[in-house]
Amino acid sequence: MKEYREVRASLSGFVELVKTPERAAEVTLQPVDLLGVDAAIIFSDILTIPEAMGLPYELVEKKGPLFPNPLQGPNDLDRVKVADVESDLGYVLEAIRITKRELDNRVPLIGFAGAPWTIFCYMVEGQGSKTFSKARRMLYQEPGFAHTVLDRITQSTIAYLKAQIKAGANLVQVFDSWAGILPPHHYSEFSIRYIRTICEAITEVPVTVFSKGAFFARQELGQLDCQTVGLDWNMNIAESRQLIGPDKTLQGNLDPCALYGSFDEVGKATKDMLRAFGPTKHIANLGHGVYPDTDPDKVRCFIDTVKEYQHT
Amino acid sequence: MKEYREVRASLSGFVELVKTPERAAEVTLQPVDLLGVDAAIIFSDILTIPEAMGLPYELVEKKGPLFPNPLQGPNDLDRVKVADVESDLGYVLEAIRITKRELDNRVPLIGFAGAPWTIFCYMVEGQGSKTFSKARRMLYQEPGFAHTVLDRITQSTIAYLKAQIKAGANLVQVFDSWAGILPPHHYSEFSIRYIRTICEAITEVPVTVFSKGAFFARQELGQLDCQTVGLDWNMNIAESRQLIGPDKTLQGNLDPCALYGSFDEVGKATKDMLRAFGPTKHIANLGHGVYPDTDPDKVRCFIDTVKEYQHT
Numbered sequence: 215m216k217e218y219r220e221v222r223a224s225l226s227g228f229v230e231l232v233k234t235p236e237r238a239a240e241v242t243l244q245p246v247d248l249l250g251v252d253a254a255i256i257f258s259d260i261l262t263i264p265e266a267m268g269l270p271y272e273l274v275e276k277k278g279p280l281f282p283n284p285l286q287g288p289n290d291l292d293r294v295k296v297a298d299v300e301s302d303l304g305y306v307l308e309a310i311r312i313t314k315r316e317l318d319n320r321v322p323l324i325g326f327a328g329a330p331w332t333i334f335c336y337m338v339e340g341q342g343s344k345t346f347s348k349a350r351r352m353l354y355q356e357p358g359f360a361h362t363v364l365d366r367i368t369q370s371t372i373a374y375l376k377a378q379i380k381a382g383a384n385l386v387q388v389f390d391s392w393a394g395i396l397p398p399h400h401y402s403e404f405s406i407r408y409i410r411t412i413c414e415a416i417t418e419v420p421v422t423v424f425s426k427g428a429f430f431a432r433q434e435l436g437q438l439d440c441q442t443v444g445l446d447w448n449m450n451i452a453e454s455r456q457l458i459g460p461d462k463t464l465q466g467n468l469d470p471c472a473l474y475g476s477f478d479e480v481g482k483a484t485k486d487m488l489r490a491f492g493p494t495k496h497i498a499n500l501g502h503g504v505y506p507d508t509d510p511d512k513v514r515c516f517i518d519t520v521k522e523y524q525h526t
Numbered sequence: 527m528k529e530y531r532e533v534r535a536s537l538s539g540f541v542e543l544v545k546t547p548e549r550a551a552e553v554t555l556q557p558v559d560l561l562g563v564d565a566a567i568i569f570s571d572i573l574t575i576p577e578a579m580g581l582p583y584e585l586v587e588k589k590g591p592l593f594p595n596p597l598q599g600p601n602d603l604d605r606v607k608v609a610d611v612e613s614d615l616g617y618v619l620e621a622i623r624i625t626k627r628e629l630d631n632r633v634p635l636i637g638f639a640g641a642p643w644t645i646f647c648y649m650v651e652g653q654g655s656k657t658f659s660k661a662r663r664m665l666y667q668e669p670g671f672a673h674t675v676l677d678r679i680t681q682s683t684i685a686y687l688k689a690q691i692k693a694g695a696n697l698v699q700v701f702d703s704w705a706g707i708l709p710p711h712h713y714s715e716f717s718i719r720y721i722r723t724i725c726e727a728i729t730e731v732p733v734t735v736f737s738k739g740a741f742f743a744r745q746e747l748g749q750l751d752c753q754t755v756g757l758d759w760n761m762n763i764a765e766s767r768q769l770i771g772p773d774k775t776l777q778g779n780l781d782p783c784a785l786y787g788s789f790d791e792v793g794k795a796t797k798d799m800l801r802a803f804g805p806t807k808h809i810a811n812l813g814h815g816v817y818p819d820t821d822p823d824k825v826r827c828f829i830d831t832v833k834e835y836q837h838t
Contacts, residue, residue, distance in 0.1 A: 342656070347817045350783040354791065394739075397759045397781045397813075427706075429741045430760055447709045448742055469709045471662040479666065501709075505659045 215510050217244050228273045232259050235308035242313045246321055249510065250517050253322050253385075256313060256378070258306050260328030260389060263370055264337050266297035277341070284340030287352075288359045294337070297370035299377045306374075307381040314382035325383030327374055329390035329425070330367040330412075331405035337363065346395050353400055360404060368408045372415045379418045387422040387444075388412060394427015401431050406438070413439040422465060426502070432457035447501025451490040464491060467501035473512040480512050484519040493525035527822050529556050540585045544571050545617050551624035558633055561822065562829050565634050565697075568625060568690070570618050572640030572701060575682055576649050578609035589653070596652030599664075600671045606649070609682035611689045618686075619693040626694035637695030639686055641702035641737070642679040642724075643717035649675065658707050665712055672716060680720045684727045691730045699734040699756075700724060706739015713743050718750070725751040734777060738814070744769035759813025763802040776803060779813035785824040792824050796831040805837035 218241050225231050232238060242257040261271055261279055271281045285294065297303065313323055336342075338349040352360045375386045388409055396405060405425070413421050424444030425435060435443045436458035445454050445466035455464065472483040488498060498520040504513060530553050537543050544550060554569040573583050573591055583593045597606065609615065625635055648654075650661040664672045687698045700721055708717060717737070725733050735747060736756030747755050748770035757766050757778035767776065784795040800810060810832040816825060 344654070345782075345814075345817065347783055347819075350781075351786040354783055354787040394760065398762055400781075401760075427739075427760075430762055430765075448706065448713075448739075450710055450742055453742075469662075469712075470657075471659055471666055474663040475666040502657075505657065507659075 215244060215248065217241075217248060227275075228259070229271075232257070232262065233305045235305050235312055238305075238309035239312035239316060242309070242323075243316055246317070249514055250521070251321070252521075253324055254313065254317060255324040255326065255387075256306070256310055256383065258309065258326070260326070260333065260391075261336060262303055262306060263297060263327060263367065263374060264333055266299070266302035266374075267294045267337075267366065267370055269294065269337055271336075279336060279341060281336060281340040284348075285337050285363065287356055291359065291362060294363055294366055296366050297374065299370070299373045303374060303377070307377055310378055310381040310383055322384035323382060324385050324387055324422075325375060325378035326387040326389060327371045327378075329388050329393070329405060329423075330364045330371060330408040331393065331396070331401075332389065332391045333367045333371075334360065334364055334404075335392045337367075346392055349392075350395065350400075353396075353404055357404075364404060364408050368411050372412055375412070375416055376418070379416070383419065385420045385422065386416060387424060388440075390423070390425040390428065392427075393425035393431070394429070396428075398430045401428060402434065406431060406434055410438055422497075424465070436462055442497060444499070445501060449501075451487070455491075460495075463495045463497055465497040465499050467499070468516065470500045470502050470505050470508070473500075473504070473508045473516060475512075477512070477515050480515045481519045484516050485523060488520065488523050488525070527556060527560065529553075529560060539587075540571070541583075544569070544574065547617050547620035547624055550617075550621035551628060554621070554625045554635075555628055558629070561826050562833070563633070564833075565636055566625065566629060567636040567638065567699075568618070568622055568695065570621065570638070572638070572645065572703070573648060574615055574618060575609060575639060575679065575686060576645055578611070578614035578686075579606045579649075579678065579682055581606065581649055583648075591648060591653060593648060593652040596660075597649050597675065599668055603671065603674060606675055606678055608678050609686065611682070611685045615686060615689070619689055622690055622693040622695055634696035635694055636697050636699055636734075637687060637690035637693075638699040638701060639683045639690075641700050641705070641717060641735075642676045642683060642720040643705065643708070643713075644701065644703045645679045645683075646672065646676055646716075647704045649679075658704055661704075662707065662712070665708075665716055669716075676716060676720050680723050684724055687724070687728055688730070691728070695731065697732045697734065698728060699736060700752075702735070702737040702740065704739075705737035705743070706741070708740075710742045713740060714746065718743060718746055722750055734809075736777070748774055754809060756811070757813060761813075763799070767803075772807075775807045775809055777809040777811050779811070780828065782812045782814050782817050782820070785812075785816070785820045785828060787824075789824070789827050792827045793831045796828050797835060800832065800835050800837070 221241050238257045242254050245251045246254050269281050271279050274280050335346045335349040420441035422442035423440045442463040442465050443458055447467050447469035468487050533553050550569045554566050557563045558566050581593050583591050586592050647658045647661040732753035734754035735752045754775040754777050759779050759781035780799050
């Protein structure tokens with residue numbers, strides 16, 4: 215949205231925006247005020263946690279996040295501490311408090327954090343990667359080190375999400391962006407295990423788990439102590455419901471590229487999705503974030519179609 | 527392998543190596559001579575096809591392929607022709623002939639090409655991408671254009687694979703590297719449909735299809751007129767066998783990162799994989815390419831374990 219770009223252009227970049235509570239709250243409210251979504255999600259970044267744990271990062275234009283000093287092995291353990299949420303992540307909590315005040319209960323506010331495995335990927339790899347082979351190498355070569363770091367991330371994340379809830383978040387979401395690059399046995403051992411710990415620790419509000427690409431783990435995801443499981447756009451809805459079971463709410467999963475179609479096509483694709491999920495236990499969403507070159511009017515068309523839809 | 531790096535360093539780069547038949551044949555033989563694999567795969571690149579169709583590319587160090595003039599829509603249709611394989615891809619055919627001569631029937635030689643959808647991704651995106659949202663956008667906004675380009679790629683690929691077979695390839699493999707970013711209905715319409723055409727056209731030798739990430743299409747892959755289906759390292763073997771059916775040979779699927787383990791661990795992981803696939807209809811392989819920093823002795827350990835393994 216141009217309104218978002220204007221705010222961002224007034225600051226030195228994405229990271230400064232994340233760290234400036236008033237402005238982060240302002241852009242959090244934009245989709246509520248301008249698009250009519252029926253929940254807000256706090257404007258922030260999953261990489262606030264590794265920074266609070268001792269690994270600062272920058273965002274390089276067109277390249278993505280960069281950690282100048284990634285973790286290289288057990289000798290680096292003293293460089294990662296459990297985050298002190300109040301002192302190191304106070305800016306996120308403040309952004310939540312401001313947003314809550316300005317929302318004035320119009321819609322609920324969603325908080326979030328990265329899943330420990332995904333955070334570990336960035337901490338070890340130092341940047342995005344097609345294969346995350348450095349991070350995955352650790353799971354074979356230094357599993358004890360990996361578990362220690364993952365445990366510290368988990369403890370930090372639990373404290374962080376609880377603080378977000380105390381500040382006003384009505385639901386929290388855990389994003390495992392790099393779930394899909396693990397073989398199933400590693401996903402069980404190094405990822406979902408820590409997500410499970412987080413889900414069990416968060417009892418105050420509903421929890422949504424979105425493990426991108428973890429098609430192979432849908433049964434396991436269905437057994438988590440969470441309320442909602444997010445689906446990718448390449449996961450079949452009926453099959454996912456069968457694997458995950460009847461109890462969870464499912465979230466998703468329109469292909470973000472579907473919003474490149476005409477208004478008629480966006481409406482049709484949205485209704486097809488709603489029909490496939492059925493009338494209950496579904497949170498309508500895209501299967502991933504909106505691509506930056508999407509026409510906001512198409513997003514609005516998606517939202518309006520969802521709001522107007524009547525299951526027959 | 528250092529032997530490969532030496533050859534590559536003697537030329538200006540990867541693309542020149544691909545285009546120099548004597549040297550391409552030389553590096554093709556290295557894994558046979560130095561590692562003991564029981565098939566050779568011709569050293570080449572899936573991007574030879576878009577170049578032969580009219581879109582030249584370069585390989586930018588640490589960034590990957592770059593097409594300076596990607597396709598932007600229907601107005602660019604006259605820039606892509608069906609490849610004239612003999613004149614434009616003669617260097618690949620010559621590399622195959624030299625390799626066959628030097629192999630002297632010690633092991634079979636595998637030829638390959640990219641699947642049309644994956645080639646289309648590069649032609650439209652111009653480079654690698656996390657989302658390939660430009661290419662996927664075309665499927666929503668210009669489906670007719672996409673089908674025309676995909677059809678030309680398919681015709682070029684059939685001619686290319688047939689020429690590889692005539693030059694001596696004993697089996698051909700089709701790589702759909704970007705299968706996994708499509709929603710299932712688009713994969714059916716824009717990808718597997720063209721792979722099917724290729725499979726039906728290639729009757730001379732066995733065909734292997736490796737659609738990376740297409741977990742959702744395993745049943746459809748099982749119905750292709752091909753002999754072998756490749757599996758990713760994150761696909762469960764028993765489940766894949768059930769979805770693909772009993773007739774196909776399956777290829778794969780050890781996590782390339784498993785080779786970062788100790789020799790004992792590599793041996794154990796390899797045997798676990800062999801046991802899971804069972805005694806027939808399996809081609810032992812990794813679930814993706816070897817990562818560049820892998821110790822060649824670990825690759826050798828994988829190969830030796832496969833060769834020595836006795837199913838009980």
